[in-house]
Amino acid sequence: MDEYLGLSPDHPQSYHYFMHKHLFDHVNFRPENINILNGLAEDVEAECAQYEAKIKSYGGIQLFMGGLGPEGHIAFNEAGSTRDSITRKVSLVQSTIAANSRFFENDESKVPKFALSVGISTVLDNSAEVAIIVLGKNKQKALSETIRHPVDSAFPSTYLQTHGNVLIVADFEAVESFQSKL
Numbered sequence: 001m002d003e004y005l006g007l008s009p010d011h012p013q014s015y016h017y018f019m020h021k022h023l024f025d026h027v028n029f030r031p032e033n034i035n036i037l038n039g040l041a042e043d044v045e046a047e048c049a050q051y052e053a054k055i056k057s058y059g060g061i062q063l064f065m066g067g068l069g070p071e072g073h074i075a076f077n078e079a080g081s082t083r084d085s086i087t088r089k090v091s092l093v094q095s096t097i098a099a100n101s102r103f104f105e106n107d108e109s110k111v112p113k114f115a116l117s118v119g120i121s122t123v124l125d126n127s128a129e130v131a132i133i134v135l136g137k138n139k140q141k142a143l144s145e146t147i148r149h150p151v152d153s154a155f156p157s158t159y160l161q162t163h164g165n166v167l168i169v170a171d172f173e174a175v176e177s178f179q180s181k182l
């Protein structure tokens with residue numbers, strides 16, 4: 001769904017690397033069927049346009065699977081991402097940089113400040129199903145807002161309320177504070 005801008009595919013914190021290490025290296029997907037945004041693209045706009053077009057050329061995505069950022073981002077759609085946003089270059093907000101610094105030796109200066117990401121429209125308008133995996137106490141507030149907050153670009157994950165087929169997979173820690181009200 002997204003990739004840090006400026007990280008090579010073999011950088012251990014790139015999403016390329018993550019996906020290969022944890023999934024593609026263990027299954028027999030054909031390489032030509034693996035599509036991840038290129039964080040080293042010279043022409044960023046063309047890279048994003050091609051990615052969006054490729055999704056549409058296949059008639060959409062059967063299953064979008066992602067996580068939830070501390071302030072409600074899905075993929076790297078930070079606060080302010082609009083309903084009609086598509087694959088594009090995005091700036092990461094401070095809370096995302098702080099949260100993701102754990103993967104960069106806890107040094108915020110090493111976290112890329114930009115990324116390429118599918119947009120809200122890319123997810124909502126092109127997927128049969130969306131699955132969001134939410135783990136840990138630090139996601140309690142974000143998960144609660146995702147479900148309860150009125151749909152608002154200030155909290156992009158609230159857009160998921162408008163998709164007809166969303167599955168949220170959460171652990172007890174992520175739902176602890178409000179599970180009795182569900």
Ligand SMILES: N[C@@H]1[C@@H](O)[C@H](O)[C@@H](COP(=O)(O)O)O[C@@H]1O
Pocket residue numbers: 001002066067068069073074075076096100133134135
């Ligand atoms: N770009 C990713 C997001 O796509 C992901 O949703 C988020 C939460 O990930 P995790 O569930 O590992 O905390 O992390 C990053 O910011």
